[in-house]
Amino acid sequence: MRKIGAMLLALAVTLPPAGLLMAQAGQETLKIGYGGALLGNLASYGLSGFYGMEYAVLKANAQGGLLGRQVEIIREDDGCDPALASSAAAKLTGSGVKLVLGHTCSGATASALSVYGQNMLLISPSATEISLTEGAGNPYFFRTIMRDDAQADLQIEFVKKRGYRKVAILHDKGDYGKALADRAKAGLEGSAGGPEVVLFEGVTTGQVSYDAVVSKLKNSGAEVLLWGGYYSDASKLATQMRSKKVATVIVGADGLKNEGYLKMAGEAAEGTFATGPADLSQSLKKPVRASEALADHQKRHPTEEIGPYFFYSAAAIEALFSAVTKAGSATDLAAIKNHLQNDDVETLLGPVRFDAKGDIVGSQAVMFEIKGGQFVEVEL
Amino acid sequence: MELFRDLFISGLTKGSIYALIALGYTMVYGIIALINFAHGEIYMIGAFTALIASVILGQLGLAGWGLLISAGAVAAIYAAMYGLTVEKIAYKPLRHSSRIAPLISAIGMSIFLQNYVQLAQTPNFLIFPDLVPEIDFLAPIAHIVNKNQLIIWLVTIFLMAALTLIVKHTRLGLAMRAVAQDRDMARLSGVNIDRVISATFVLGSALAAVGGLLIGCYMQQIDFYIGFLAGMKAFTAAVLGGIGSIPGAVLGALVLGFAESFAAGYISSDYEDVVAFVLLILILIVRPGGLLGQTQTQKV
Structure with a gap:
């Protein structure tokens, strides 16, 4: 044996x-x-x-x-x-x-x-x-x-186009999330007469509950929340926000645009926006x-x-x-x-070339909205 | 004022969960002067067990309060068995060695349990169903206090009361207090030390498992790593309140919960943990034994 x-x-x-x-x-x-x-x-x-x-x-x-x-x-x-x-x-x-x-x-x-x-x-x-x-x-x-600034820039454009006046920015203190949030903050504060950043904070991930920051978000009166981070924390935030009847619109980036977010946030996921690279298997610009x-x-x-x-x-x-x-x-x-x-x-992807920094020339981010439990590409 | 109210409620909820876990730390420390670092993992295993039990029991036709309570019972019993086994495997053989040995063994156990669950279950986040049924009279104020928070408070208060009864008014509780005061003397008076220590681990683990179930229902997702931060915070709470003291653990947990919540609300959630630990350091400087702990005089 x-x-x-x-x-x-x-x-x-x-x-x-x-x-x-x-x-x-x-x-x-x-x-x-x-x-x-x-x-x-x-x-x-x-x-x-x-x-x-x-x-x-x-x-x-x-x-x-x-x-x-x-x-x-x-x-x-x-x-x-x-x-x-x-x-x-x-x-x-x-x-x-x-x-x-x-x-x-x-x-x-x-x-x-x-x-x-x-x-x-x-x-x-x-x-x-x-x-x-x-x-x-x-x-x-x-x-x-594309780089995060492409996503942050798109988020800023989205906020301005939809006419939101009060913006909250939260991030997960990680390399990816914080850079995204910093960029969005700088972009929003740089534009005179533009939307106001009413809350900017890092959230400790893996917490027992996210109540305190949700209360603060509610108190800040923000109409839109820009989230710099991944989907797992975003789904907890979304669930707690909706259960506390906080109606702030959530806008994430490609770290949020994940099937996991749909599954874990369930109904609370509906109406969330996320930027990301165009979904090439569905996009009009099909490769x-x-x-x-x-x-x-x-x-x-x-x-x-x-x-x-x-x-x-x-x-x-x-x-x-x-x-x-x-x-x-x-x-x-x-x-x-x-x-x-x-x-x-x-x-x-069509013709590809890289610039002196190593970034791809001419790649673009698009905005998605969760409708009927799916990420759907939308106009700003 | 509205912000204050919301932060107060949030702090109370956090504090309640910390208290359920902190009791396990403080009871074990009281009895055998060991910091059981695997305790956070027992909380995590409790949450996983509750999830699995709720799925199975749900298919058997249970629903509503029955499902919540039976899933909680299964989780508490299963986690208690884990606590018992951990004590037998990792701590009992080391009871007479130097104090650092069981501590290292505890850290090893914690790492082992985390990795074991990661491999045996999943490295991914799992969706935890909200098992708490709707409570009608809460519906109009659900945006202030929701049903999960109310249940967390009520269950915590109930379990505290039950634990106090056990410790103060039963033979087991008497034996536990005796072992905590002087182990050798207790043994000479005929107390079965092994059984008392096992019972302590069982009680502490069951409480942590209930905490795991409640926070699972509230956050609606769990993974193999949730025990680490929760365990760390609960340990802090136990030290803050005076490790070894049961009312101290509860008080410490509430102080920590409120401190974190108000720090996040009025300063910034960037500093939530900073404030919590600065508070711990300050209290330990002023009162080295913790809020309700006794400063131990060295016996010569």
Whole structure:
């Protein structure tokens, strides 16, 4: 009995981890890293990016691979936790990877970047925090997603267009949430005669209750609440606000735009607004080859949603592979960077190019409203 | 004035929940001078058990108050079993070792339970159904005091009263007080120490589980991590009130709840925790034993 157990254990140890893309035998593979949340409560964001990458890589492999070699994905989970992200980054560096798709969340990306230094080229499909591409950041960091200022600017425009006079801004004190909130505050206060910010505060996440801040919100008389943070806290806030009959309109960003918010806030979710990258599987600006990619994904993972970052991730890989091919090397980061910044690449998202900071040229945020338990794209 | 009223109600609710958890800390400390850091996790397990029990019992046809009470009972019993097991596995073998050993064991137990629930249940947030039925007479003032808050207060008061009765007027309570005062003397007088310690863990865990159920109904979502912050705050409350003292834990919890709520309301929720802990430091400087604690004289 014990022998069988030992054999099974040996078998389990020698089996490759599930999801690893095996290359053809006898040929050395080209390793590309994936760093992001695969576990934890933000895993749905990370998996969305991973599926997009998987689609694009398998497609490239079917067409002969990259530089004549098959591409293999090395996955590392960071759970969107900055501490875990540094160890994930160290593992990726250690496994000889030079190119990484990731990371998922902004805080984790910032901490991973400090580990990578100048030895790794990253494209993130989902890290939106502004400072990642500002100042003396990593010269080899790119993203296919718009930055938070695009979302904050859209929120400001929304507040002005709808004629709200009193605005409350709350955030979760995290990298992503606070940056978003700061930007919205600066934007609103900068406009003369514009709406007034009546409340600006950070909320401790994971509290036993959010009553006090809800009371304060009610007392402030704010007509609209801009939330900088993720969906789990937003859903608690929404539930408590509605049970206290506080009618303030909630406006979040892509951290709120998650199925989890709909499920957890239930009826209280109705009428919430959220900015986010256009939902490319439904948007009018439907990407080329979208239905083909979608069908391909559904064949592979019939029960898994593609999530919000699938197309951004697939486009990132397509742009990256095109730049690598033109540079003729998967290790000469400067040459790859040069091609990413100077050549338009035809991708799922249409032609993609990056500016000097590493941001995608001309990507746009849109506003969603929850109607009938779904996020629906709306005009401002 | 309206803000004050709302903040008062919010503080009272928070304080009540802290009190339910803090009692477990303070009772265990009173008896064996151990800070049971796994106690916050028992609260979390109570919430998970209540969720699972409510789903099963709901399918069996229970509804309304019956469902709430039976889910609470299942959670309390199950969590009490966890508390008992934790004591047997992690603390009893270390009872005669140095004081730091069971403390480390407690922290280990806390990490273990958190990860165990994360793996065995889910790392995601779970939706917790609001099991508290509508209360008709509250409907017009639901925006001031809602049904969950009222139930939290009533249940907390009821359980405090029940606990006081047990401690003051039963043989078990007498034994508990005896063990707390002098363990060796109590043993010589024929008190079964092991059973008294187990009973303490059972009572404390059951109270925490009820807290888990109530806050689950109120916030309508739980995850494996909710025990950490709640446990930390309840521990603070117990120290604030004077660890080892039962009325002290309740008073400390209420003071902490009000301090946090008013700090968030009148200063900023950025400083909610800062105010709470500054208060703790100030009180400990003036009264090292806590609000109702006795300053212990060192025995030579």
